Each structure stands twice: as C-alpha cells, then as structure tokens.
Amino acid sequence: MSEAEGNQTAPVSASSEHQEAPAQEVHDAPTPKAAVEEPKNALTEKFSQKEWDALKAFRASKTIPEQVPDALASAYPEKTDAKTTAIQLWGVTIDPSNLLDARVSVVLMKFLRARNLNVTEAKTMFIATLRWRDEFNVEAACKEEFPQDVFGSLGHIYGKDKAGRPVVFNVYGGNQDLKSVFGDVQRFLRWRVAFMEKSIELLDFENIDQMIQVHDYAGVSMTSRDANSKNAASEASSIFSSHYPEFLHKKYFVNVPSYMTWIFWLFKPLMPSATLAKMSVVGSGTSALGKALLPEIDAKQLPKRYGGEADAFN
Numbered sequence: 001m002s003e004a005e006g007n008q009t010a011p012v013s014a015s016s017e018h019q020e021a022p023a024q025e026v027h028d029a030p031t032p033k034a035a036v037e038e039p040k041n042a043l044t045e046k047f048s049q050k051e052w053d054a055l056k057a058f059r060a061s062k063t064i065p066e067q068v069p070d071a072l073a074s075a076y077p078e079k080t081d082a083k084t085t086a087i088q089l090w091g092v093t094i095d096p097s098n099l100l101d102a103r104v105s106v107v108l109m110k111f112l113r114a115r116n117l118n119v120t121e122a123k124t125m126f127i128a129t130l131r132w133r134d135e136f137n138v139e140a141a142c143k144e145e146f147p148q149d150v151f152g153s154l155g156h157i158y159g160k161d162k163a164g165r166p167v168v169f170n171v172y173g174g175n176q177d178l179k180s181v182f183g184d185v186q187r188f189l190r191w192r193v194a195f196m197e198k199s200i201e202l203l204d205f206e207n208i209d210q211m212i213q214v215h216d217y218a219g220v221s222m223t224s225r226d227a228n229s230k231n232a233a234s235e236a237s238s239i240f241s242s243h244y245p246e247f248l249h250k251k252y253f254v255n256v257p258s259y260m261t262w263i264f265w266l267f268k269p270l271m272p273s274a275t276l277a278k279m280s281v282v283g284s285g286t287s288a289l290g291k292a293l294l295p296e297i298d299a300k301q302l303p304k305r306y307g308g309e310a311d312a313f314n
C-alpha cells in the first residue's frame with residue numbers, strides 16, 4: 001500500500017476505537033472490564049480501521065497470542081530471554097511486555113504497510129530485518145569512521161520539506177574518483193547504511209516517520225557505471241526495500257544526463273510498484289529543479305543549486 005492510500009482512510013478516533021459500554025439494565029450482569037487505553041500520537045491518529053485491525057493481529061493473533069515476542073525469539077534464537085527482552089529499533093524501544101506504545105505502533109505499522117497489511121509477511125520482514133541488522137552489524141557501521149576525502153561530498157542531510165520531513169541528498173557525481181568510492185563495495189554499503197541511519201535519527205515517529213531523498217547525478221557518465229558501482233547500487237537498493245520499510249516519502253533523481261535516463265527503468269524489477277510510484281526523474285538546471293522541488297520544499301530550506309535560496313553545499 002502506498003503512503004497516499006494509507007492516509008486516505010478516515011482517522012480512527014478514540015471514541016470509535018473504544019466505544020462506551022451500553023448502560024447496564026440487568027443489575028447482576030458482570031461489570032465490563034475497563035478497556036486499556038490505546039496510546040496515540042499524530043501518526044497513529046491517521047491509521048485506518050483496517051490498519052488498526054492488522055496492528056492488533058500483529059501484536060496478538062488467535063493462533064499466536066504473543067506474535068512480537070515470538071518474532072523476537074525467531075530473530076535471536078541464541079538468546080534464551082529474547083521473548084522478554086526489550087530491543088531498540090531506530091531509536092524506538094520495543095518492549096515485548098508493553099507493546100501499547102504509539103511509537104512502537106508506528107514502527108510495526110511500517111512493516112505492515114510494506115507488506116500490504118499481511119500480518120504473516122510483515123512478521124517475516126520484521127524478523128529478517130532484525131537478523132540482517134545483527135549480521136550486517138549496523139551498530140558498528142554507524143560507529144565506523146569513513147574517510148572524508150572519499151565520502152564527504154557524497155551525502156548531505158539538509159533542510160525539511162513543508163510537512164517537516166528531512167531532505168537527504170546523495171550526490172553520486174560528487175567524487176569523480178569512483179574507484180575510491182565503489183572499489184570496496186562492502187565499505188560503500190556500510191557508509192550508505194550508516195548515512196541512512198543518520199537520516200532516520202531525524203524522525204520522531206510521533207509526527208514524522210518518512211524522508212525525502214534526492215539523488216544528484218551531475219557529473220556522472222557511462223564510465224561511472226562500472227561493475228562495482230552497479231553492484232553497490234543494486235545491493236543498496238535491495239537492502240532498503242527489504243529492511244527499511246516505508247521510510248521514503250518521495251525520491252527525486254536530478255541532473256541525470258538525458259542519455260542516461262533509461263537507467264531508471266533498470267531498477268523497476270528490483271522495487272515494489274508502490275516504491276517506484278514515489279520516484280521521479282525531474283531534470284537539470286536550477287529553474288527546472290526549482291519547479292519540481294519548490295512545491296514540496298520551501299526555498300529557504302532548499303540549496304541554491306536545486307533552485308532554492310539556501311547557501312548549503314554549493
């Protein structure tokens with residue numbers, strides 16, 4: 001399901017979620033159990049009824065009353081206390097003994113939305129993501145010091161869109177020495193994942209849980225597409241589709257040399273159609289870029305080189 005579809009449905013109000021018990025006419029009828037208050041925030045207020053139903057089934061289904069603890073046990077088979085131990089994911093504490101937390105709901109909803117609200121598939125993606133984070137060692141990648149002269153000009157996090165989402169730029173023509181960037185594909189992936197995690201730190205999961213990404217291809221040519229950079233691009237793309245659900249609001253490809261726009265379609269089979277629908281190739285030159293980006297991003301938040309007014313990484 002796309003972001004747009006997710007938001008179209010009417011928000012579920014506290015009253016429709018927890019309807020008051022009808023007045024008791026029979027005096028010896030059992031007192032109804034007090035409903036546990038569902039904590040909400042601006043993002044969960046936008047969940048549709050179908051999404052709430054899926055979320056509740058993700059927390060506890062008829063056959064598996066403890067879905068999340070069960071998922072944690074599958075993700076960490078070597079830990080005997082995995083079912084009861086809280087974990088951190090993107091700065092959100094997921095405590096299996098208390099899943100009634102609005103930010104936890106937002107995180108779990110990401111997996112559900114990425115899998116069209118199919119609880120079994122969302123759970124599989126959640127388990128695979130936790131395992132992958134351990135195997136890839138995301139924590140170590142985030143602590144690694146990457147050489148500034150190689151990666152310093154490739155990534156910038158600058159400004160917010162009009163709704164407050166961070167805007168993240170990947171300037172893949174920023175370093176002409178592509179051997180140094182992509183020669184060691186695994187190091188590039190560690191840098192790219194660490195950069196993604198840094199962008200996610202700007203999300204509060206209360207009001208904002210997505211970002212805008214811009215790929216700037218100024219200065220790239222067909223010779224930039226060697227076996228290593230192709231591998232790096234498809235591996236990074238696959239990591240993001242498999243393990244970073246619903247983090248993208250929109251993605252713009254800018255300054256793409258016109259004879260290379262067809263490359264966009266090479267990625268089509270690698271991405272779900274809902275993700276592809278969030279992406280567009282928007283041209284070159286400050287006036288074309290401004291026309292595409294200014295409706296989303298205020299001029300003061302957008303660097304001059306993209307048609308805005310900000311003096312950032314020019």
Ligand code: HEM
Nearest residue numbers: 172220224225229232233236237253256260261263264267
């Ligand atoms: C020639 C030099 C190029 C390099 C070094 C390069 C690099 C990359 C990298 C590293 C990624 C992984 C995803 C990410 O970092 O966010 C990527 C994804 C992608 N690139 Fe490029 N690219 C190049 C050219 C192009 C061109 C000309 C296009 C055409 C528009 C293009 C379209 C895409 C698309 C559609 C994705 C998938 C987006 C995603 O997974 O989020 N690339 N590229």
